[in-house]
Amino acid sequence: MPVQVAPPIANAIAAELNPNIPGLLPPEPMGNQFENEDALRSDLHGLAIRIPGTESEVRLYGFAKVSSYYDLSGRNQTDAPPPQFIPLNNSAADQQGGELAVTARFSRIGVDTRSLTNWGTLETRIEGDFAGGAPTSTNAVFRLRQAWAELGTESFRVLAGQANSVWNEGIYETIVDATNLNQSFTRQAQVRATGRLAPGLTGMVSLEAPETQFTSVAGVFNPGTNFTGGASPAFNTAPDMVGRLTYGNDGLVADVRGLVRRLSVRTAGTAASPPNVSMNATGWGVAGHVRMPMRWIWEGFGADEVIGMAYYGEGIGRYFAGNTTGQDALSNIGLPGVVGGSLDPLPTYGVAVSYRRFWAPQLRSNVAYAYSRQDYPSYALNFVPGSPSALGLNRDMQQFFANLIWSPFGQIRNGVFGSGFMDVGLEYILTRRDLFGGSAAAGPVGAGLGITNRIVGVVVGRF
Template sequence: MKALRAALEAVQKRQQALERKEAVRQAAAASAPAAGPLLAVKSPFATAHPGYLQIPGSNTLIKIGGYVKVDGVYDVKGSFNGTAATFGDIPLEGTAASKRNPNFSATARESRFNIATLTPTELGELKTFIEGDFYGAGGNAEQSNSYGFRLRQAYFEVGPWLAGQAWTTFADLETVPETLEFNGPSGFPIARQALVRYTTALGPGALSLAFENPSSDAQYTHAVWPDSIGTNFAPEGVVRWKADPSWGHVAVAGLAREISADTGGPNIFGITGKSSTFGWGVLGAIGFNTIGKDRLSFQGIVGEGIGRYFNNGADDNYQGASVNLDGSVRATPAFGVTASYKHYWNDWVRSTVAYGHTEYDNELPRDQLNSIRSIDSVHANLLFNPFVNTTVGVEYVFGHIKKDAFDPATGATGPDGWAHRIQTSAIVNF
């Protein structure tokens, strides 16, 4: 009997202990704040997208990103007209501007900020993306160093459809070299503009069809057309196919555009009215995986009236078409090539060497003495990742321009301009 009583008492004590623990748990739960959506257990949709946070009271996820970047540039010879290289502004040999060197400057205006959202819908994930940097207008290096925040991208994407401002479909970002210098090498197409794009699977890759915002770059060839302005009658059409096989990457694209100008008038020749021409472009890009994570990349474009798509920086001489003296519009033939090799020295050190070339056939350039004939560029860098989300590096940049520049008075042709730069940068991503 004594043994039975002892066993019953032990059971009662264990039961009382369990009841006290449960009472404590319930009291703690009652005093705790109500759990909001961010404190609740993640939904399957949120769990499937690491890095995103759920917006309270909604099914939408949000992600904030970007980076802070500071650049120091030292122009050893010549000038690129700013911390972002504008190759067309390299001063010609023998001019006063070509002798104003060396020169040092620093900026943080490339720093970038973006917001992405994801929302589940019956059509699939609805994605929005907005991005900007500080390469807008303004700037006061004497005091505040203030620069305007500018729009880079703003689009939404659902299923196979994308609409908004994004990178043009007539480009292949996968074969664009990694450089510290903001604009990168000459010779490849790059633009951001409003577009509507449809993408679907085709074979081992993806086919994209797009209508994109037009921007007539027709320019008059003589002062008799002071009121000649570009007009746009239709969007520009682009088709692109790209794939990522086991050996690397491949892409092809085609562009069709209408280039128009309203010549105003009548001018001194009695010519007036509107005129237009057809512009076209073809792109081919390929990247080869070589040793380890290394990649060898090539990209080339050729066409007529594709001047505004080239990555050469802003300059009036990059005309896509010229308005001739008879009022007709001529699309300017042009081509460009870019080649690069990216090498990983180890897991935290890498280098890229890139060469770019662009050439224009300006039959009747607006500025007979200053229109660009060709551009060559070289970038070579050494980049380090000292710790997570951080890159520091140094880069050499070379630029060469050749002008059409036929002077009837002297017979002089083709003056050159050269520039050399050393750039250092530090980037912290968030």
């Protein structure tokens, strides 16, 4: 009897990567294969195949990335510099001057699977990179980025595991590996529900892993901090609750998101006791952004787009890791004359704007500006000048980006850009932070600022 033979795996992969090649059909929707049809063709992008004899498919993805940077001002020995910690003017790092570095530690690898079930599609992801070690070391250490499973349909699905926070928003395209000013790239354990509420409108809610962070005269604390050899007074008592609404239509994307948190401090059993103090505070935040295709104004703009974002919150410090890590709240515990103490969520707000210009389908630039401000309680003036607690208090921060990125395999289809297998980019970054009064290492109240200039070069090869 003649035997039905599926096309070779190589053809299936080629069909996915090049769906318009004459003679090769585009991938069929998952679940449409019959016994005598293309059992190996996957609807996942990239290096993916359907497992013969099953209703499952698997994909391998990732990239190899080499990054180089040179600081034109103070020495800042990290390839992922948080704006809140750039060197201060006239500091030792500033006096040393700039330095060149090259690294490949942000190269990434991941595995996706999809399986059809009676309850919809079950998708899983395991992803990591090699950025777990010190930025100055060539001995890259593998770290887990994402590990989750999601079950459901386009109408409703539920995710459990470590994934990008529902709060996350990268906003604009940069090539540096840092969490930049007003960007959020938090990844943490969560349970999330996603539903399609109307055509183009998606809603998401999640319960996410908490992490109370606060700053006092004694330092910066989270629940895992070793405080003089003992436990930390920062405490977790309830998950963070996050929600988001996103609307998309013909390239336009608009969203609004919010979160509510519980911040807690327990000094019993720590070096901060006596007295035993138990304090709780509520953190909350709202944010929104709009991504608008410029072709809506004039077709001659092509795939260009303009982006705007704004946020306000109290006690949301760790969700802006480049701005306010360790500053969900401030506390006056340990200051002279303070009995009991207080836990004060930090008010913070900011804006960001960006323009993305396509000079050609394979060549583009991004220009962006971001501003943030933090309003500290007056008792923070009594933090010891020059101490880590004081030097981390930035009243205002600003950042400017400009880059040029070449994607030799990039394509624009129906106004949507895909970068393809490779990026080569060059970027200039200007960052400034102005310290809260009395926080400078030396000088009068209100003194202290840092300004850095950095040039970054990147080559990325994807698979």
